[in-house]
Amino acid sequence: MKTNTLEQLDAILIEKLNTKNATIGVVGLGYVGLPLAVEKAKAGFTVIGFDVQEEKVNNVNEGINYIGDVLPADLEALVASGKLKATSDYSFIKDVDAVAICVPTPLDIYKQPNMSYVESSAKAxxxxxxxxxxxxxxSTTYPGTTEELIKPILESAGMICGEDFFLAYSPERVDPGNKDFNTKNTPKVVGGITESCTKVAAAMYRAVLDGDVHEVSSPAVAEMEKLLENTFRNINVALANEMAILCHKMGIDIWEVIDAAATKPYGFMPFYPGPGLGGHCIPIDPWYLTWKAREYNYHTKLIETAGEINDSMPDFVVQRCAEILNNQGKALNGSKILVLGVAYKKDIDDYRESPVLPILKRLKGSGADWVTVDPFIPVFKLDGEIIKTESLTNDILAQSDLVIIATNHSNLDYEKIVNNSKAILDTRNSVSNYIGDNIYKI
Known part of the structure; x- marks a missing residue:
């Protein structure tokens, strides 16, 4: 039976977490939520996953995996043992001792945060x-979300944060496809509304994860920390992309330049250019900060400029396509283009915010006839249309006027690509070990 004093609530929940007797909920069973639910269940907790999409709920309850970073055998075993189940009925929240909100936080057409998923989850x-x-x-968000949005919604039920319930923010740090770091071993940052909130939340993660748990003084610090991580990467990729454009104009190989700079043992960290940024974090998260900064009458010039550079890379790729075809006496209009890769990064099946999508739109707008190959993505959606990817064959290569290597999947046969293509635009430095007049770089 739950008690009324903060000290007793604190001690009881920490004891349940340490002994794995707590039931834990996870709201949102996507790229972040499902791996987290699986790790909590593997740690010995009984886990209930919540999602509004019945297809995900049914898949989980049938032990059918749909996320690349989850081992199908793990999911199947956890469901069979009763340690993990899913539901779309949020009344079961009453049965959990702790719950994590892992729902999307997309941007709207004005690059402003769309908090509807977070808000509806908090209300449920x-x-x-x-x-x-x-x-x-x-969920990744702007500084102040936990205190300004979530806390008032939860307190509307009549309970007081820090006295009757615990509230904290801990940013997800999932890197899809990373072979070294995953949900289990990536360090966690936790910031609670009160010291007790931080202590209880940290206890939960320490009971689940192998990585360190770093406690900070407030949710706002943890929220800002996540944005700093991804803004750092966004800005440095933008620098690499701008250098790539300049090096192209100067006839210098940007990849050789970066390799040379990376020999310095201090003061330099290599970032690489590409066709643009993708995924749900790096191209999106910095815009949360620019939006929030306006509240303080501050203009984040560097962040916005970096975003503009990265957003312009699909245009640069299409411009390079036109230049390469023009050198062959062909126009982009009417040319057959083979695009290798739809995913936003190598060896994953995730194409959220993939820069390949705007490249395809721009190619279509220029009159090019394109097809795609992606061994990880059999079908994808573009402007509401379902598109099937093709198989990589000698014929499809030979019939193409230009091949764009947009995603450098490890299982693509690059020797076959080089030997059978009229012209290749390599946006990822994937065929640097090959020599041929048919190879071009961004």
């Missing part, structure tokens, strides 16, 4: 949670 929790529950927001 507020309608069902009980005294002594821990709620942790993991």
């Amino acid at each position: 929790i507020a309608a069902n949670y009980t005294k002594g529950t821990l709620i942790v927001l993991e």
